[in-house]
Amino acid sequence: MTVPAMIFTDLDGTLLDHETYDWSPAAPLLGRLTAAGIPVCLASSKTAAEMVPLRAAMGLSAAPLICENGAGIVPGGEATATGADRSAYARLRAALQALPVELRQGFEGFGDMGPARIAEVTGLTPQAAEAAATRAFSEPGLWTGTQGELAAFLDLLAGQGVTGRRGGRFLTLSFGGTKADRMEEIAMHYGHPPTIALGDAPNDREMLEAAGHGIVIANPHGAPLPELRGEAEGRIRRSTETGPNGWSIEVSRLVSDLDIAI
Template sequence: MTLGPRLLVFSDLDGTLLDHRTYAWQAAAPALERLRLAGCGVILASSKTAAEIAPLRDAMGLADWPAITENGSGLLEPGADGTEGAQTYRELRAAIARLPKGFTGFGDMTHQDIAAHTGLTPDDAIRAQARQFSEPGLWTGPDAERDAFLATAQDAGLTVQQGGRFLTLSFGGTKADRMDQMIERYRPEHTLALGDAPNDVAMLERAEIGVVVANPASPGIPPLAGEDSSGKTRGRIIRTHGEGPVGWAEAVNAILDDLATTKDP
């Protein structure tokens, strides 16, 4: 029987493995290489599209692993380039059009608008607009009507998730749902999840170890079950001091150090 990796890592991108402002990930490159040499797997899990994640995954040396796309609504298999069709997205846009007004999705924006809201380059903004399964966007209506809009969306069968920048609507599927599928597929000995925003909470709670990566620009994650708020011991949920890829590397290296000194039964 083929043994799974000793550690399977699930990682959010924006504000976690990628710097919130610059989108750089290179500060985490040594930790990524250390994971590779140790035979550990890394599965990216993001609200980004397959078209966005595929080149990032290649650059990070993770092309042999799948990636969770569009907040769990899609899955990019190893080696795939993310250029499949988008019938689901067209149906989603039609469902959103039937909701009360006030939500401005990526499909309502130009790629220049997306670049302005995110800091992405124009080419990267075009890739961000290549949706297949979900629609991120901004609430641009009156604040007093936001909760009613969200309730109507949920009544219509849509899943609503708040990320670090955008509100995302989809027909369902979460990062945690896809995480369960990947754990079943690869059967790792240990699991680690890292994220910075509310849409990462279920993934963090599902993992053996969850890491909240510091990101002052994120809506933040409240204290979670299994977290030692006193800071005296390390609970099952931990928080980094460093932000973005610096904090990501900080946590991954500490956990790899622990595993290196822990013998399997």
């Protein structure tokens, strides 16, 4: 199966507004991209339970999605997120619980919070918070310790095969796999078309750098990404507008520059 191009996009702070989670400003362009046969693949730290309904609402159900920061893929066409093997998540929680108390207490993971607390720290509805708590591969959370304690925390977890990634809001722990790894896997299935990646946070960096073209979406709620590999040559560009407005402006501009008809 070949397509004119593929778009891989982060959600929070990128296609979704950082504060409201609204994506409606991008809806007209998403419709045009779909009509032109350009898959838009969502790539987020969110769970499959969160992303599958959102993918359907956006009209993107035919495209695969990348969930839990690259730890898993949900193929296109699947209307529900069922039957996930949660053994990796159980091992991840066990690794956390085995840490010294003084380090463990600096990390409040979603498994510690429960849906009510998740709703409080994310602004999600109770129903959406339930979906966010339904994890299979990774554990996002809030770090409240010092930078020195964080280094020790991550070092001990690394001994058990656990890696930590900073996103726009959370520190996410997993047994590896990145959005970039999954992007390559999906693009190969489609015959290696031109790839466009969009993101706003450190956990998007590999995906942005690995794509044929990258767009960093401005997000004043977090520290700006440093200059990325390929940015000086113009392969990666940055938006001035935030969220779905910036997303639409920059994607429209890039596909025009690439002479891709939509």
